[in-house]
Amino acid sequence: MTSTTHPPVTADRIDARGPQFSAAVTALVLIAVLLLPMTAATVLIGVQAVLFALGAGLGVQHTPTAWLFRHVVRPRISAPTELEDPQPPRFAQAVGLVFAAVAFVGFATGVTALGLVATGFALVAALLNALFRFCLGCELYLLLKRATAA
Numbered sequence: 001m002t003s004t005t006h007p008p009v010t011a012d013r014i015d016a017r018g019p020q021f022s023a024a025v026t027a028l029v030l031i032a033v034l035l036l037p038m039t040a041a042t043v044l045i046g047v048q049a050v051l052f053a054l055g056a057g058l059g060v061q062h063t064p065t066a067w068l069f070r071h072v073v074r075p076r077i078s079a080p081t082e083l084e085d086p087q088p089p090r091f092a093q094a095v096g097l098v099f100a101a102v103a104f105v106g107f108a109t110g111v112t113a114l115g116l117v118a119t120g121f122a123l124v125a126a127l128l129n130a131l132f133r134f135c136l137g138c139e140l141y142l143l144l145k146r147a148t149a150a
Contacts (some may be wrong), residue, residue: 021057042108
């Protein structure tokens with residue numbers, strides 16, 4: 001029997017706390033990118049780009065951080081009271097991928113300032129989501145969807 005207070009997570013609806021958890025992990029990775037020596041930062045931003053690509057390509061519910069949330073975090077917290085459409089967070093992952101790719105290219109080609117600025121922008125977005133559950137990429141998705149529907 002399904003509770004109306006705690007809706008079930010389905011293929012078309014996800015626990016809204018999952019992307020927030022993923023944003024927190026992403027923020028930690030991006031902070032490390034900014035603090036590490038350039039070679040390590042380049043490798044780590046490349047890994048983060050791959051993670052963003054997984055989220056954008058397969059959906060946020062199919063990423064390693066989503067797995068961690070589902071199997072380690074979620075069993076220890078209350079059932080979700082709110083579910084969301086996975087498409088806006090998926091779009092946000094694509095936006096994150098663009099910033100991570102720009103950062104990677106910047107670091108790899110020696111244009112360190114470009115890498116640092118792109119990483120900084122991605123970090124601000126991740127922190128806004130992690131700390132305040134305000135997803136810039138999701139909001140951009142909704143704005144674009146409204147603009148194209150009009």
